Amino acid sequence: MKKLALFLIYLILFTAACGTNNSNHKEDSKLESTxxxxxxxxxxxxxxxxxxxxxxxxxxxxxxxxxxxxxxxxxxxxxxxxxxxxxxxxxxxxxxxxxxxxxxxxxxxxxxxxxxxxxxxxxxxxxxxxxxxxxxxxxxxxxxxxxxxxxNEESKAKQWIKEWDTQMAKDRKELEPVIKEKSISVLQQTPKGTMAFSDHLGRGTEILYDGYRMKQTKALAQATKNKFATPINPENFADYIGDFAVIATNGKQNVPFENTNYWRNLSAVKNKNIIKFDVTITQYNDPISLEKQRDIFYKALMNIK
Structure with a gap:
């Protein structure tokens, strides 16, 4: 009888322990699932x-x-x-x-x-x-x-990138007579002075460099190799500004450097290869912003003779 009683007590304790373990496992599984x-x-x-x-x-x-x-x-x-x-x-x-x-x-x-x-x-x-x-x-x-x-929208992202790359390739083909092997620079007048941007900081840079495969000047590429932008002085415009120039403005902001001879003497200015771009409309490099920027830059470049 004593052996039977001990066996029953052991069985009860073992069952309770299993129940506790199962309960903990269920709680862990529930946590993992969320x-x-x-x-x-x-x-x-x-x-x-x-x-x-x-x-x-x-x-x-x-x-x-x-x-x-x-x-x-x-x-x-x-x-x-x-x-x-x-x-x-x-x-x-x-x-x-x-x-x-x-x-x-x-x-x-x-x-x-x-x-x-x-x-x-x-x-x-x-x-x-x-x-x-x-x-x-x-x-x-x-x-x-x-x-x-x-x-959990990985498939939507892949699809967007696929469609985006297709659009960029289509644009490049249509714009080839204007942009092939051409350099371009994106500038903005800021409280810190005139800034020239890298190839991946919004303001259309992702489209112009990655999408349309236009180039930076050597000086600009070197200066922005490890940073988003570099300050440039008017006397150095010829080194940093390429065949085309984009001026990123803040609304109807006045751009003082346009009144300098350093600016007027640039080939981009003489050839009228200047694009004004309002960052208060769109600036960043998310899908929605990029789609709007694409409209702006595609139309601007198509209108350049």
Missing amino acids: EKTFKDDTGNEIKIPKNPKNIAVLHPTYVGALVKFGHKPIAVPEFVNKNKVLNDSTQGIKRIDNTSIEQVTHQKPDLIITTTQDKNIKKLQKIAPTVAFDAEKSNYKDNTQKLATLV
Whole structure:
């Protein structure tokens, strides 16, 4: 009888333990089913929601891809108000101060998207899983694919990139008499002076260099090899400005360097190969912005004789 009693007690304890293990396993499985791992540009592997519903985006560059693929964020930075294309495509979405932890917290996000340069990353990580992108480490196609991965829309991103590449090839063929083997420079007058941009910082650079395969001058390519832009002085215009020049303006902003002889003596100016481009309409390198920029630059180049 004692042996039987001990056996029954053991059996009860064993069954209870199995029940506990099964319960823990079910809880772990349930947790795993709602999360996935994403490696961002910091190199960290982050546990994020498998199907994020409340995404706060803290830099304009990373808004357009989500919207393009049918996943509007719950909050975007106030900067989008200054950009017509993004402003129009994010109507009804809350604008916030991207530097305000309080405002981000108030939105109750389940995922936050920011840049590696964001000084508040550690604080943001306490609010929700935070993914950081670095424009120096990834180009617009990389960003489009990564952002699509966050919302399980990889197939849509691949399709967009495929269609985009097809459009760029078609444009190149049509524009070949004008752009083949030609150099082009994108300039903007800023508080820091006249800046000449790299080949991957919005303002149409992705289209002109990657899409249309126009070139940078040697001096500009070297100066922007490891940075987004370089300041240039009027006396150096001839080295940095190619066969064509794009002037990125802020609305109807006056561009002082156009009144200098250094500018007037450029072959691009004499040949009327100048394109004015308003960054308040579109500026960034997300799919929505790029599509608008393509319209602008394709038409401008087609009109150049």
